[in-house]
Amino acid sequence: FISIDCGLSETHSYINSYDNLTYVSDDGFIDSGVNGRIDPTTSIGKGSNEAYYTVRSFPNYKRNCYQLPATVGTKYILRAAFLYGNYDRLNTIPSFDLYFGADFWDTVNLTSNDQSFRPELVVQAESNYLFVCLVNTGRGIPFISGLKLRPLNPDMYAPANSSLSLALKTVKRVDVGANNYTV
Secondary structure, eight states: OEEEETTOOTTOEEEOTTTOOEEEESTTTOSOOEEEEOOTTSOOOTTOOGGGGEEEEOOSSSEEEEEEEOOTTOEEEEEEEEEOTTTTSSOOOOEEEEEETTEEEEEEEOOSTTOEEOOEEEEEOSSSEEEEEEEEEEESOOEEOEEEEEEOOTTTTTTOBTTBOEEEOOSOOOOTTOSSOOO
8 A cells, every 4th residue: 555745855754634645755666757846836726635746757768667566466556646737837738658567558648737637557466566657758758746556355346457457537536425525
């Protein structure tokens, strides 16, 4: 059960008030990239997810990969999060590709500084590591805000196995048991 705040300083971890989860730095999961913070004038709203405040960008290399620990045969849901937030102060939103290992997962193509994108993938680990890679396609510098890795019950998402992953598109996530409505 890992919640990673990409771009967070190496020794820092915290409990996120948005989801009450402990987030850790991404430094132990990748060796490349540059830490950054979103522009404080970006309108992402009060009480927003703190994991969006920092990013790791990848100005060097065409392909940069996170190495996440896994247990062979275990199913996981893998969630990536992206919010540009004008972190580089260039006000030019990049577009780039996201891969799970060698397999294409999705294209990150944001349309505004304060828009987030959160693709999800259900996978079964074939080795002791899962690789999430950001690939520069020549349309700006890739970046990432956060990663989450959660083990799943083996019976969940039955079609997902070691030879087939399931990409999930989130339209809207609602907690139907909540006392307060949040988006």
